[in-house]
């Protein structure tokens with residue numbers, strides 16, 4: 001019984017990783033990890049970490065991954081649980097109190113799965129959990145003028161219910177961060193999906 005549920009968790013995670021690789025979303029993650037600019041020993045929060053399939057690309061950091069999908073977290077724990085901590089629950093105030101401050105925060109593929117209210121309170125909590133010198137990377141499927149028709153098709157088939165234009169992601173982030181750098185990632189032959197990345201710094205804390 002335990003073995004079959006373990007295999008199901010791994011299958012669920014493997015299917016997710018394969019779908020990411022097919023549309024080039026994995027390459028977009030590489031760009032995000034580069035922009036994160038990690039140093040060994042950094043305290044890292046990854047919200048919506050999924051199976052954390054990119055974990056082996058990180059230097060030795062103090063990593064905390066959160067996801068509401070129990071199977072993703074089970075797969076992440078099975079693979080990386082000896083070097084990182086995984087939580088199958090949303091990141092909330094109590095976690096922030098116990099675990100902050102963080103040097104770096106990843107929110108890869110998360111904000112387009114949550115409504116404005118959740119996105120806004122999550123970004124505010126992240127800002128309050130970040131060191132003043134810290135950095136947050138967000139990456140989301142987005143729709144904007146001038147995208148190729150293939151990129152738009154991929155975006156429209158994304159499972160996220162809140163695929164926004166870049167300015168809507170920026171507006172949400174600007175409530176909690178004073179400095180926002182933006183990048184458009186993908187929409188090439190190697191990386192047909194296109195994503196909107198934000199590098200957030202200067203957390204606003206009331």
Ligand SMILES: C[S@@+](CC[C@H](N)C(=O)[O-])C[C@H]1O[C@@H](n2cnc3c(N)ncnc32)[C@H](O)[C@@H]1O
Nearest residue numbers: 048049050066067068069090091108109110113
């Ligand atoms: C597109 S996946 C991204 C996974 C991983 N970050 C990556 O880049 O491969 C989005 C993940 O966010 C998780 N998620 C959605 N809403 C969440 C929330 N409020 N808190 C934590 N995780 C959430 C989903 O379960 C899903 O695993």
